[in-house]
Amino acid sequence: MSRFTLVLPALFLFALALPAQQQPSTPTTQKTPTYVAIPVEAARQANPVKPGPESLARAKKWWTLDCAMCHGADGNGKGETAKDMKLTLVDFTDPATLKDRTDGEIFYIIKNGHNDMPPEGPRIKVDENWDLVNFVRSLAKKQPAAEPKP
Numbered sequence: 001m002s003r004f005t006l007v008l009p010a011l012f013l014f015a016l017a018l019p020a021q022q023q024p025s026t027p028t029t030q031k032t033p034t035y036v037a038i039p040v041e042a043a044r045q046a047n048p049v050k051p052g053p054e055s056l057a058r059a060k061k062w063w064t065l066d067c068a069m070c071h072g073a074d075g076n077g078k079g080e081t082a083k084d085m086k087l088t089l090v091d092f093t094d095p096a097t098l099k100d101r102t103d104g105e106i107f108y109i110i111k112n113g114h115n116d117m118p119p120e121g122p123r124i125k126v127d128e129n130w131d132l133v134n135f136v137r138s139l140a141k142k143q144p145a146a147e148p149k150p
């Protein structure tokens with residue numbers, strides 16, 4: 001956890017050093033981060049791991065170790081480290097949050113990190129990375145009524 005607390009002041013100073021006009025037009029909130037850097041072929045990659053109970057059980061271990069401190073145990077984005085770092089995270093319990101995201105994109109974000117999110121990199125196996133994709137999706141609260149068919 002300490003590596004995050006060390007990184008933050010550095011990022012903050014860097015942000016201060018940027019002249020205001022040169023700031024890229026990134027939104028000040030993290031509500032809708034853009035993931036333009038994700039290669040198309042990575043975004044299109046199909047998830048080879050079925051989102052069954054075994055996959056979710058495997059993912060739970062990594063979620064608790066590496067993700068819950070920021071994203072919250074239930075995925076609401078209110079983990080302690082997120083609070084410490086003053087991050088505003090998206091709410092995975094809201095089904096709308098990841099609905100336009102492909103499994104491949106989520107895989108890529110988990111593997112490579114993004115802005116303030118650290119990469120899992122080689123810490124987890126490829127299949128475990130897909131398990132986490134399934135897990136993140138499973139956090140969405142089920143809608144009371146069935147979704148209307150398009």
Ligand code: HEC
Nearest residue numbers: 030033066067070087090101106109110114115116117132
């Ligand atoms: C240090 C805090 C931190 C940790 C730990 C962390 N994340 Fe994140 N996560 C973030 C931030 C911040 C963003 C938004 C990134 C951005 O704005 O570019 C994010 C974004 C995401 C997204 C994309 C959400 C969207 O907008 O579509 C996913 C999926 C995700 N995280 C999953 C995970 C998983 C799974 C783990 C554990 C392996 C994890 N995160 C660990 C901070 C964290």
